[in-house]
Amino acid sequence: xxxxxxGTPDFAAASLKKLIDDKFDVVGVFTQPDKPKGRGMEMSxxxxxxxxxxxxxxxxxxxxxxxxxxxxxxKALRPDILVVVAYGRILPDxxxxxxxxxxxxVHGSLLPKYRGAAPIQWAVLxxxxxxxxxxMYLASEMDTGDIIYAAETEIGEKETSGELFDRxxxxxxxxxxxxxxxxxxxxxxxxxxxxSEASYVSTLDKSICPIDFNKSPRGVxxxxxxxxxxxxxxxxxxxxxxxxxxxDYTNNKxxxxxxxxxxxxxxxxxxxxKDGETIMITEIQAPGKKRMNAADFLRGHKIKVED
Numbered sequence: 001x002x003x004x005x006x007g008t009p010d011f012a013a014a015s016l017k018k019l020i021d022d023k024f025d026v027v028g029v030f031t032q033p034d035k036p037k038g039r040g041m042e043m044s045x046x047x048x049x050x051x052x053x054x055x056x057x058x059x060x061x062x063x064x065x066x067x068x069x070x071x072x073x074x075k076a077l078r079p080d081i082l083v084v085v086a087y088g089r090i091l092p093d094x095x096x097x098x099x100x101x102x103x104x105x106v107h108g109s110l111l112p113k114y115r116g117a118a119p120i121q122w123a124v125l126x127x128x129x130x131x132x133x134x135x136m137y138l139a140s141e142m143d144t145g146d147i148i149y150a151a152e153t154e155i156g157e158k159e160t161s162g163e164l165f166d167r168x169x170x171x172x173x174x175x176x177x178x179x180x181x182x183x184x185x186x187x188x189x190x191x192x193x194x195x196s197e198a199s200y201v202s203t204l205d206k207s208i209c210p211i212d213f214n215k216s217p218r219g220v221x222x223x224x225x226x227x228x229x230x231x232x233x234x235x236x237x238x239x240x241x242x243x244x245x246x247x248d249y250t251n252n253k254x255x256x257x258x259x260x261x262x263x264x265x266x267x268x269x270x271x272x273x274k275d276g277e278t279i280m281i282t283e284i285q286a287p288g289k290k291r292m293n294a295a296d297f298l299r300g301h302k303i304k305v306e307d
Contacts (some may be wrong), residue, residue: 001101001184004079005048006030011169012085013047015106018173019083022056024180028077030070032088033061040269066092072100081183083176084138096138101183103138104170108165110134110150112198115143120168121161122201127218130154131164133180137190144198146190148179158221158248160228201217209234211244212261213271217279220271221247235281237261237273237303245291246283254278260306268294269303 003026005016019026029052037044043051052059058077074082074095082103084091096103109119111134123131132152139145151171155164182188204227211223211233224233224240224247233244253276254262260271260280269281285291286301 001025001078001180002027002078002101003081003083003180004028004030004074004077005052005083005085005092006087006089007048007083007085008032008046008088009033009086010047011108011165011172012087013051014169015083015085015176016048016051017112018141018177019180020051020057022177023210024177026052026057027079028058028060028073028148030060030062030074030087033063065095071095074283081180082138083180085172085176085177090142091138093140096140099240104148104176104179105138105143105145106185107134107136107143108168108172110152111136111143111147112193112195114201115198116200118201120165121204121226124155124159124161124164124222127222128155131168133168133175135175136193140169144193144245146192148183148188148190149175151175158225160225162229204230204231211235213273213279216248216274217277220273221249221278235259237269237282240287242287242289243285244281244283245285246281246294248282250278250280252278256306261303263305264298264303 003024003028007016008031029048031046031048034043034045036042049059060073071094075098079099081099081101084103084107110132129264130152132150134150137145153167179188209227209231211220213220224244227233234241235244250270254272255276256262256272258272258274260272262272265281270278271281273279282294283291284294284297291307
């Protein structure tokens with residue numbers, strides 16, 4: 001089965017590596033154009049492009065998907081199926097219609113929940129206990145195609161989005177390999193999504209970094225771990241904005257308003273949350289400093305307990 005693979009970041013590279021390792025016939029790779037990175041703004045390759053070049057797979061980087069160039073490039077490769085994983089581009093219908101087996105996708109959620117960008121981060125931010133990966137057929141509208149397979153996993157209570165990303169990346173690669181084998185064998189299921197149960201999520205940006213202590217302690221904790229490794233949760237203490245990397249539950253109650261400092265000590269900085277419950281901030285980063293254990297920070301910096 002001739003496969004054309006389309007993807008860009010690490011999440012996609014893991015799937016491509018699985019296909020290469022399992023000796024699938026990947027005849028071409030499409031990835032986004034090279035972009036400048038770092039202080040020197042040197043052009044860098046995507047993880048997918050790097051992996052493809054290392055394995056002598058032809059690489060294509062069309063700037064546009066609807067001017068006919070990409071269509072002709074895909075057509076010339078004579079694919080039996082398109083595999084699209086975090087490519088970052090919407091494919092026009094004429095490209096989706098080229099392969100006899102169509103186009104499939106690996107998505108980092110249990111569809112129809114969390115269609116769109118950043119589904120892994122939002123599963124953590126929203127405090128979900130379970131998430132997973134889904135393989136599906138691509139359709140004209142984003143993430144609406146028929147489901148092939150889904151695999152579930154529990155989210156650790158203090159698991160960061162980055163840690164969950166790595167686990168789902170590997171799960172997605174394994175599920176993709178199974179999906180392709182079963183499609184070729186004619187045994188892959190095809191289940192339409194229940195669109196009435198669909199939800200959509202957007203990309204993250206720094207505007208959501210400030211912690212809302214009007215949330216429950218669990219809501220605050222999940223916000224802290226959900227925003228790692230980027231863009232990282234923040235809180236204000238005595239007029240300075242601190243990045244927050246760790247927190248834990250206290251089972252304490254206070255009469256202080258949400259966001260007020262309740263106590264400081266060997267366990268960290270205790271902050272009031274919704275309904276008088278509190279949370280312990282255990283790891284922070286002061287402006288211009290390295291991230292550190294909050295208790296260690298307090299040994300050199302006094303934070304006033306608020307009324």
